[in-house]
Amino acid sequence: MLTYGGKKSNSSTKSKYSAYPEVVLWDTFQEEVKNVRIHKNDITVQYVIKPSRLRPEVTSEEEVIFAIIDNVFDPLSQFLATQEQYGSFKIDGSNAPGIIGEPDFVFYHNKIAKLVGEVKIIWSFPAPDNLAAAYYREGNTLRLPVQQIFGYMRINHLKYGILTNYENFYFMKRENNLLHISTAIKSSDVDISVYRALYYIVYLSIENYTCSPNTSKNDNKNYDSDDDELEEDREEENDEDDDDDEDEDDNIDYPKRQKKQQQSLNRKKQKSSRSKKLKLTNEVVGYGRNGHVYKSFYDNKVCVTKICDIIKNKEMITRLKYENQLYVHLKSLQGIIIPNRITSGYLKNLNWFYIVCYEFSGKPKTFDEYTYDEKQMTLHALRQLHLNNVLHNDLRWENFLVNYDDNNDKHNRIMLCDLETAVILNENDMKKKNLFRKEENKLKKLSWTEETLDVTIRWLLRQCGRIERESRRICIELVCTFIPLLPGIRSIREYFELIIKSEGNIYFIESFEGTISKEKKTSFKANLANQPCLTDINEQFSLPIAYQWLDTVIASLDCYTWVFSQGFLNPLLFQDNNQQSHLITSLSYFISKISRNTLHDIASYFPISNQSYVFTPNDVRQLDIAKCTVIVRLLNFITAIWSKYPFDIRRATDNSFYSNDLTKLILTCVFTAGAN
Incomplete structure (x- = not known):
């Protein structure tokens, strides 16, 4: 997780991105907090955050987050329950329901994300009293955290956010591209306590959590929605053409060269003049190896989008750019065997979000639902990859997209997706044929192996709680042996997390402790x-x-x-x-x-x-x-x-x-x- 450290900049020159967002002081915040009416109790007196003892010991954001959980979020959630405003704070927003990006925490009410927050450590975020003023005169140490929390608010269409280092809390309100920031509310303050300020911002988010375009008096008339623009990745093939022109020798036909240069210039001008908007949504249409895949609109057309928050997930950007290279290599198969890759690049203003857009190409279904014809189509798709010297390396039912004809229920085509772990093999690789044959055989067995092996593993897990010591030991060993054999499962922990997502913690509790239900038999x-x-x-x-x-x-x-x-x-x-x-x-x-x-x-x-x-x-x-x-x-x-x-x-x-x-x-x- 990135923390912003380093020495303060003495330069008065503003950052390249200092104008985005525009920041102003939320000068009425403290007065609004004082005037908020709290029924049944007054938390100003009852709750005061414990004095921070983190400064000598703190070494990571994780320690700050745990302190905030214990001393802030848990008691506040209990108080909200007394106000009949039931909500919860979810720590670590990566892959959180309804959230794009990876904020440090999210507040939910009625299972809807209402506000997001970011946590920084004391050393990397000095936290002045008036952050709004310091935003323009200080260096990136202060500016980048503000832009980061604004980005999470902006990309999730949220109105409210929080930035804190535990000793100081800043409360934020977004009006399109204008960000209001309160003065620092210190954890030791009593007159306007952090609890009271948190209660107020939570109350506001419950009442109205979305930031709707064209509602603010500060709205830019030329910016009429929460759409974004991409700084698109450069097309490699065009660059190669230009490089070839530069390398031609002195005997070149100059009129022909000038014509090529003019055509290249026209292409670039045409590309830069196209202002295609990207509208992101938090509607999840799939789940890939690196997180959710979202529905979005590019140039008013439906597409699916992978989103990488490069501040929090630097490894994912490497994998996505590698996948882009594979799509260039497989350009002839796009729209036939693999989805069309529409575009990729960084968001123009929120340039720590890397986006890859694909044409919507169908939805996955489990292998046991496949017809014989559909199984043959999956084999055909895989063989086409192999003919282009590509080993997929991640065969699982989630990576096969079945597209149906609008007029009937019959399949139209089946495509392979998620090429982040695929490998381009050398044409002369002696092991190539053997690797392709093994992957094809693996696909043929998947529809049986995946289902049967999963049933076996789950049965063994339920036997792990038996009182017979030797039986218990063998069941545990077999579970550890069989889980890595499941296709698409990288670790035992990943498999257990999938079980918890589908069946809850009760699955393991009942397996290890027995069941309360009188209808189910116990083995002892x-x-x-x-x-x-x-x-x-x-x-x-x-x-x-x-x-x-x-x-x-x-x-x-x-x-x-x-x-x-x-x-x-x-x-x-x-x-x-x-x-x-x-x-x-x-x-x-x-x-x-x-x-x-x-x-x-x-x-x-x-x-x-x-x-x-x-x-x-x-x-x-x-x-x-x-x-x-x-x-x-x-x-x-x-x-x-x-x-x-x-x-x-x-x-x-x-x-x-x-x-x-x-x-x-x-x-x-x-x-x-x-x-x-």
């Missing part, structure tokens, strides 16, 4: 979903019941330690109130009630215990061994999540989990490890 009597505590089994105490409950805890710990230690899942899934995990509840119960207590103590917890229990020394020893096994797994679990997710785990688990009982348990393990 006890599971954490139904019995988070040993006494929830509602049976008379017996040693087999105790062993079985401890085995379920071990099974869940093994599964979660696996996925967290490898970075496959994030512990924030524990924070999902709608799909709640019972693991932390079970662990807290084990730590306080089971781990350091005797067998007689544990038996006394059961309400149905009319008989006195007699336990042999072997019973006591076997239960102690089972408890020690759980303790070892528990310590492995804590080590895994804290080493991999030190920030997220603070938010994911309640502070009560880290109790004195846990401290005593750890100290007991350390100081009495060799006692037995």
Whole structure:
């Protein structure tokens, strides 16, 4: 993530882009905030942001974002709920619903993006009191962050935005190309607190979040919409023609050369005179390897667009430009085997957004929906790439576009797309035929392999929570072996994220802990979903019941330690109130009630215990061994999540989990490890 650092510029010369956007002071903002009426409570007194202790330690935007989440967004969201204005802040706007670009956070209300925000670190963004004035006289250190947040507001047609380094907050209102910026609201301010200012900007965005053209008194009459213009990439073939003219020798036919030069000049003039507008929308029509593909309008014609925010995603611009070269190489196949590439380039004013526009060429569908004829058409499309010495390298159903005839449901053509990982092979490459044959065979098997292998993997995932240790180990190994074999899946983490998108966190919670539903069968009597505590089994105490409950805890710990230690899942899934995990509840119960207590103590917890229990020394020893096994797994679990997710785990688990009982348990393990 880019941060803007460096020394201040002493030059008074304005940046090349300093006039865009035009910036003015939002001089009435503080007065508006003072006058806003807040029902049921006054957050000015109740909420004051904790004093910032970031300045000595801060090294990244991530640390600032976590501080803002804990001290600003979470309490503000709770307060909004008391005002019956339910909303949420989503951190990391990359691929966020309804958002173009990658802002650091987005505020949603009724599942609609209302405003965006950018976070900078203290060292790279000095944050003067009057940012609007400093915007024109300072260097890029101040100007670029303003242009960046304006770009996210502008490209998403939003009216409001926020720029902050935690110590200072700036609130922004856009009127077409005019940006109003408030004076700095400091995190330590009480008279006009950040909470009150945030509440006000959220309130405004809920009431009217879009910036409609032709509504501002400052509108430029010649700029009547939120359309953009592209600084188009230069056509390589035209450049080559011009270079050839320069290299001709002294015996050239000068009249002919002058005619060619004049034709080249006319082409360039004609191109520069064409002012074709690009209108972007946040309507997603597909999902590629590098993010969403959006519907847009170029020269009033529908097209699909890939958008790269080069400030946040420098690698993607390299891949897109490489894909452009492949489209030049495959120019004869455009509109037949691959979509027509209409144009590409940087937005004229928002020149950190790189755009590639393609002709709309159909929609994908899963391979199991293909007819025999359609499967033959996919093979034909792939073979045409191979005839042009191109290896696609990313065969999956999402990359085949089926275009239907308007008059019936029959297919008209099938095209291949997403060439970012494709490779042009050398004509004399001895391995070429073998590589092409392997890719063709892979496509033939996809319709069977992808569906069947996915079903197998999901079945194995559901078995990972079994109490039988060896079965659990083998299932985990097979999942790790099979997922990389799925076409189009680059990693186990990507596959897990796709499952969460389609089925939610509950899929993994039920796989690792069991299910609450009485209709679904469980493979063992006890599971954490139904019995988070040993006494929830509602049976008379017996040693087999105790062993079985401890085995379920071990099974869940093994599964979660696996996925967290490898970075496959994030512990924030524990924070999902709608799909709640019972693991932390079970662990807290084990730590306080089971781990350091005797067998007689544990038996006394059961309400149905009319008989006195007699336990042999072997019973006591076997239960102690089972408890020690759980303790070892528990310590492995804590080590895994804290080493991999030190920030997220603070938010994911309640502070009560880290109790004195846990401290005593750890100290007991350390100081009495060799006692037995």
